[in-house]
Amino acid sequence: MSADLFGTALTSGAVWTAAAVAGHFVIFHMVQVEHRARTLTLLFGCAAFATLWTCLLLDVDRWRTLYGMSVVACAFLLYMPFYYTVAASQSVQLVIDIHGAPDGLSVEEIRARYPVDEILAGRLETLLWAGYVTEMDGRFALTGKGRLVSRPFRAVKALWRLGPGG
Amino acid sequence: MKGLLLAAAGSLTCVLAVTLLFRAVTVSRRAAAMLYVFLATVPLYVAAYALTPADLGWLPDSLVEQRAFACGAFGLFVHAALFFGGWLQVYNLAERGFSLRILIDIDESPGGALSADDEEARYGGGRGIRWMFDKRLEGLVSAGLATRRADRLVATDKGARAARLFGGLRAFLQIGTPQ
Numbered sequence: 001m002s003a004d005l006f007g008t009a010l011t012s013g014a015v016w017t018a019a020a021v022a023g024h025f026v027i028f029h030m031v032q033v034e035h036r037a038r039t040l041t042l043l044f045g046c047a048a049f050a051t052l053w054t055c056l057l058l059d060v061d062r063w064r065t066l067y068g069m070s071v072v073a074c075a076f077l078l079y080m081p082f083y084y085t086v087a088a089s090q091s092v093q094l095v096i097d098i099h100g101a102p103d104g105l106s107v108e109e110i111r112a113r114y115p116v117d118e119i120l121a122g123r124l125e126t127l128l129w130a131g132y133v134t135e136m137d138g139r140f141a142l143t144g145k146g147r148l149v150s151r152p153f154r155a156v157k158a159l160w161r162l163g164p165g166g
Numbered sequence: 167m168k169g170l171l172l173a174a175a176g177s178l179t180c181v182l183a184v185t186l187l188f189r190a191v192t193v194s195r196r197a198a199a200m201l202y203v204f205l206a207t208v209p210l211y212v213a214a215y216a217l218t219p220a221d222l223g224w225l226p227d228s229l230v231e232q233r234a235f236a237c238g239a240f241g242l243f244v245h246a247a248l249f250f251g252g253w254l255q256v257y258n259l260a261e262r263g264f265s266l267r268i269l270i271d272i273d274e275s276p277g278g279a280l281s282a283d284d285e286e287a288r289y290g291g292g293r294g295i296r297w298m299f300d301k302r303l304e305g306l307v308s309a310g311l312a313t314r315r316a317d318r319l320v321a322t323d324k325g326a327r328a329a330r331l332f333g334g335l336r337a338f339l340q341i342g343t344p345q
Contacts, residue, residue, distance in 0.1 A: 006231050010240060028339040036341075063167065063229055067240065070170070074244055077251025081258075085332075087341045090264070091302050092332045095311045095321060099329030104312075104320035107303065116295040120286055123265055132269060141279040142272050149266065150273040156260045157270075160188040162196075164291025165261040 009064040012054040013047075013071025020047035020072070021079065040083060044076040167229040168222055169215065169241025176211040176241075177248040180204050184253065200257060204249045211245055212238070264298065 020043040033039050048069050055065035085092060097113065098105050105113075124140055127133045132146035142150060157165065183203045193199045215238045221230045231237035259266055271288050272280050280288065289295045303319065306312040311325035321329060335341075 006233055006236060010236070025339070028341075032340055061228070067170070070244060071240075074247030074251070077247045077255075079251075081251060081255050086335045086339070089332075090299075091305055091311075092328070094302060095306055095325050096329045096333045096336075098306070098312050098319050099321035099326050099333075104315065104318040106318050107300075110303065110319070111296075111299070114299065116286060116299065117282070119299075120268075120282055120289075120295055123268060124282060124285075127265060127268065132265075133272065136279070139279040139281050140272055140285070142269060146269050147273065150269040153260050153263075153266055154270055154273065156256060159185060160196075160257070160260070161192075162188075162257075162261050164293070165263075165267060 005058075005060045005064045006067065008058055009051075009055055009060050009068035010071055012058075012060075013051045013068035013075075016047040016050045016054070017044075017072050017075040019050070020044050020075075024083075036087065040080070041076075044072060044079070048072040167225055168218070168220060168231070169237040169239075170244060171222065171241075172211055172214050172218075173241040173244040173248065175214075176207045176245045177252070179210065180207045180245075180249060181253050183207070196261065197254065197257065200249075200254055204246075204254075207245070208242070211242060215241065267298075 023043050023046075024040055027033065027039065027043075028036070051068045051072055052065060055068055060068070094110065097110070101109075124133065127146070128135055128140070131143055132149065133140045134143050135141075157163070180203055183206075184200050187193065187199060187203065188196065220234065221227070267290060268285060271285055272278070275284070275288070286295050290298055303312075306319070306325070307314065310322055311328055312319045313322050314320075
């Protein structure tokens with residue numbers, strides 16, 4: 001077995017991962033994307049497929065092709081938390097707001113900027129839109145998809161004795 | 167294949183050790199503790215890689231890499247990705263996830279349904295959403311991103327750098343204020 005095939009597969013995975021990240025920046029900068037997580041997942045999916053295609057083209061065997069695709073999968077695992085920190089972290093938003101105010105912000109001013117009822121209403125709306133909860137008479141209940149997320153994490157919290165958190 | 171298999175074994179060892187640690191003692195800085203456990207598994211991985219035969223005693227020749235160093239480095243990358251992108255994120259979500267906490271609160275409520283007002287009060291084991299917000303603010307101070315000055319929170323140099331970086335990325339990627 002040629003040693004080069006291993007390097008070819010890994011390089012292919014790395015190059016297509018870089019292309020996915022570049023594509024993410026270009027697309028999100030040029031277009032207002034509505035389904036951002038789905039788009040990002042699709043981009044990495046395309047990178048995995050492109051790695052597979054490249055390896056087939058270069059006669060890389062299936063196991064080393066799998067290594068190349070593993071590079072894309074691992075990069076996806078690392079990139080998504082980074083992206084969500086940029087896109088959705090409340091702590092990041094707070095530090096941006098504090099930095100943006102010439103004299104900083106008092107806790108009262110921060111609370112006034114982010115009324116808890118509005119934050120909660122916004123998040124419930126997002127969960128409703130994403131199909132994790134359903135609403136009836138002003139009360140929210142979990143859908144099957146919501147339970148599919150909630151139950152494993154309840155088990156993890158119990159196993160690791162994490163307490164309520166949030 | 168050896169690198170990949172040892173990475174999988176290292177990752178399982180890591181999560182097992184974390185589980186035992188969290189169940190055995192009360193850990194105050196859990197994310198840091200997880201990181202230390204992961205870092206402890208890295209020399210274990212390297213030692214296991216160096217001390218075991220290239221075919222692990224049972225792999226067919228076709229799965230044995232000739233570039234031992236590259237294969238070992240690849241395995242280490244996979245091990246790190248499984249930790250930082252996997253186990254650590256599972257912890258972060260379980261411990262700090264706002265949406266996840268809402269889902270769990272609804273799931274744990276007696277009738278299986280909550281109004282927005284109920285959730286506001288029940289959030290985080292009955293501590294309420296304001297508690298969550300205060301916890302985030304305290305987190306900024308303890309992480310050195312902000313400091314208190316005359317009852318006001320002011321960004322530190324580190325906080326200013328983070329704000330510029332993340333603010334710039336958000337603007338470039340056209341991401342609005344998160345809710």
